[in-house]
Amino acid sequence: MNPSPHSKLKEFKDLKSVKLLLAARALLAQQLEAAKLAAAAKVKAEKELFTLAIGPIKQLPKRHLPGQRAHHLPIYPPPIAVQHLLDEMAVMREAISDEFDVETLLDTDEALSFRRPGLGPEVVRKLRRGGWSIQGQLDLHGLRRDDARDALSHFVKDAKKTGWRCVRVVHGKGLGSPGKTPVLKGKVQSWLIQKQEVLAFVQARPSQGGAGALVVLLDQG
Structure with a gap:
């Protein structure tokens, strides 16, 4: 079919x-x-x-x-430069001497003051009037001489790094010292003058501590 x-x-x-x-x-x-x-x-x-x-x-x-495998060395945290810190502290301590004669550099007018050579007296007047606002403070009450010196050195260094222009350093009036003699006050003045960061300082006004404190102008250049 x-x-x-x-x-x-x-x-x-x-x-x-x-x-x-x-x-x-x-x-x-x-x-x-x-x-x-x-x-x-x-x-x-x-x-x-x-x-x-x-x-x-x-x-x-x-x-x-x-074994065709890569072996990586262990990663350790960076060492703490303890000796470097100690050396730096020693340099800062040696940079300011207790034997420095400060009397010839102070202006003993109506209130104690200091200014670097080359700065006019208007800087001191402006500092005394409060022309710069106080940005930081260091209180040295109760510290021994060496401790106070180290604390002041670190404070000035840190203040400059921070960008502070005007600070206050409280050293006390010495009323609690033997014979009520303000030993630390003279030392602080001497130490500040030896710090190149310090342009000028004046005795604080009564409302800021009076004879027990200094108002310090720092160089930020």
Whole structure:
């Protein structure tokens, strides 16, 4: 029995569909292959660019890489420079002497004052009137001489770093000292004069401590 025309048409359509499917698969395979080649070419180009950028790479001898593993040294915290701090403190202590003659540099007017050579008397007058606001204070009450000297040195250094222009140093009136003699007061004056950061100082006004304190002008240049 011969197939009918309808059956032949159906077979033709099925064959055509199969050919189209095979063609689509072949095209897809070509595209995938092309994509793989493009990706490989890109990787190769990046490797070549990296090599050109850093130069030739040479593998270390195996004796430097035991077990083919990198061994990193342990990371320790940086050491504390204790000796450096002690040396710095010693330098600061030696920089101001107790034997310094301060009397010839002080102006003993209505209130004790000091100014560096080259500064006019208007600086002292402005400082005494409160022309600069007091930005920090150091109270030396109850400290021994060496401790007070170290504290003053650190205070002046830190004040300059902070950017303070005007500070107050309280040394006391010496009423609690043997013989009620203000020993620390004279020492503080001498130490301040020996500090290059100090431009001038005056005895504080009564509301700021009077004879028991100094108002100090610092150089911020």
